[in-house]
Amino acid sequence: MNHKLLSFVLFLLSMVVFAQQKITVESIYRGAFRTQDMDELHSLKKSNQYTVLNFNQAAQSTQIDLYDFASLQKIATIIDSNNHKDMPAIDGYTFDSDEKKLLLACNSSPIYRHSFTADYYLYDISKKELTKLFDLQIQEPTFSPDGSKIAFAKENNLYVYDIASKTTTQITADGKKNAIINGICDWVYEEEFAFVRAFDWSSDSKKIAFIRFDESEVPEFSMTVFNQQLYPEVETFKYPKAGEKNSQVSLHIFDLVSKDSKMVDLSNYSDFYIARMKWTNDANVLSAQVLNRHQNNLDLLFIDGSSAAKKVVLNEKDKAYIDVTDNLTFLKDNSFIWTSEKDGFNHIYYYDKTGKLKNQVTKGNWEITKFYGFDEKTNTVFYQSTENGSINRGVYKTGLNGKNKVALSNELGTNEATFSPNFDYYIRAFSSVNQPTTYTLNEVKSAKELKVIENNAALANRLKEFNLPTKEFFVLKTEKGNELNAWIIKPKDFDSANKYPVFMTQYSGPGSQQVANQWNSVDDYWYMMLSQQGYIVVCADGRGTGFKGAEFKKVTQLQLGKYEVEDQIDAAKVIGNYPFVDKTRIGIFGWSYGGFMASNCILKGNDIFKIAIAVAPVINWRYYDSVYTERYMQTPQENPSGYDDNSPINFASKLKGKYLLIHGTADDNVHVQNSMEMMNALIKANKQFDSQIYPDCNHGIYGGMTRIQLFNKMTNFIQENL
Structure with missing residues (x-):
């Protein structure tokens, strides 16, 4: 066979192969092009380690694996569902503050976009003891800072479970479907303010602050659920449409020692939202962000945990609206970091504990897109931004004084980071229009890449067969x-x-x-x-x-x-x-x-x-x-x-x-x-x-x-x- 004929035959063969590699809807939505990711990655605070929730395909089990940040080596499997016959697959998990106990969510049942109920198991890591907590599904169980108790919500009421005595204390009793919700957001808060858990522990584990939603006057919306039944069901829930009545919200502080509950006086506000609430590092100071209905005026309040007296520490106004974020970060002395668009772009600001501005940390015609955290040892702020163009994301560190900025990513595309507890290392996730997501271990000090964890090379090679545009x-x-x-x-x-x-x-x-x-x-x-x-x-x-x-x-x-x-x-x-x-x-x-x-x-x-x-x-x-x-x-x-x-x-x-x-x-x-x-x-x-x-x-x-x-x-x- 001459060379020209051979080339022509090879060309025809390549066209046949190419013709076979067409994308189909079935292949797309059955996961043929899914990337390999690091699911449920938690950076531990007490050790320079992280955990990942892994699914073992061969054994059909879920396991929480422990890895070392410096070496990326797997140190241990903390728990494997296959070793506990009575426990289903693990959907999610949280550690207590000492990272000696785990709350494991199983059989999760979604409610709305973020909310769900689940069966929960308590796992003592050192004793390897597994305990199912309750005989019914609950919402948002949360360890107290000292690890001795778990607060949770059930059927619109709040409870506290004592781990040692295995006893439960009921904090609220007036919860009722489509009327009163304690400590869990109503539909519209969950959807638009993007949080579910509306309660928080004080740092000394002695108090719980919570938001109470009175939605009794909120108009109801009903949906027919057919579910292939002879007679369809009707699901009714509270949904405030534009211009209609919202839930009346109130803020409460429950003292676990005295069993006393105080309501914070917010009577100077009318038709308002409590868009965020969290305890500061001072065990007796609660913070709350109160937003007017137009959402163009926000007060950051500091509230005394004993008297429930409040004061406005920071006020923000905007001619249009204010975006609420989770970037509020308290330092040891209760000074705090805050992000704001007040100069026309989203940037980081640093305030003392009285709300006096100490420094605008970042400046420029670009936006902060994520705030990763603050290292008090080196007075360094870590963040993601659009400094390399609005379609890109880069990771940076800078001093709290705004000086000595260093780029921790150098490839143009979308860079994200998960930092080790001591901010010595970070796992960088990078992708671009041409590069599937790559996970690498990097050193903070030098920004040097130490090791590739996952580069999705198998997917990249498979896609070559499709000759994609x-x-x-x-x-x-x-x-x-x-x-x-x-x-x-x-x-x-x-x-x-x-x-x-x-x-x-x-x-x-x-x-x-x-x-x-x-x-x-x-x-x-x-x-x-x-x-x-x-x-x-x-x-x-x-x-x-x-x-x-x-x-x-x-x-x-x-x-x-x-x-x-x-x-x-x-x-x-x-x-x-x-x-x-x-x-x-x-x-x-x-x-x-x-x-x-x-x-x-x-x-x-x-x-x-x-x-x-x-x-x-x-x-x-x-x-x-x-x-x-x-x-x-x-x-x-x-x-x-x-x-x-x-x-x-x-x-x-x-x-x-x-x-x-x-x-x-x-x-x-x-x-x-x-x-x-x-x-x-x-x-x-x-x-x-x-x-x-x-x-x-x-x-x-x-x-x-x-x-x-x-x-x-x-x-x-x-x-x-x-």
């Missing part, structure tokens, strides 16, 4: 002059002489980011699958998205869906003018806030977009919860035009293209009511549309074959209409 980053400048971070995925056999259809994806919610230099999400493989089918996929982060400063993020205030929709339409116009794009074939997709956006875009941009897919969309902000919506819109009573001028319901008559509307009936977050009202508006306007309802599915629409069916349906819709 690359995600290219660029800055898209609209005709109005707005500069938007964007990425584009072109077919691997892209030919600039051809005209391609374009499928746009976005989320666009306040402070969000979809254009980031990090490894593929699961959905990225779907976009690449579409590119294999001849589509160009584009994503642009419009105004209102995050990490480019407060002005860019907060421009959408009082007008959610105005500037964001303008930017997506304007971006589509720019893309449509590319010589290789068929401007008559541009579609747009989004989920949740992104579904709200996709719906608006095909209506207000009906001469630009040919199709739109909206999954679980907010259709009118009047239907969404109070905390999120009013943060950006105030109430419907105060800002009716802001709600109505940007609601897809009011523009249904403008529909020209193909529109697919998707929702789950058990969505406790964005209620299916939104899609039903959108359908109603389209029917009244005599507009044809497509829809898909998923029985008993929540906001995530998953379980069994659900995701596969969903993404196949969307793929078919794109193929048939774009």
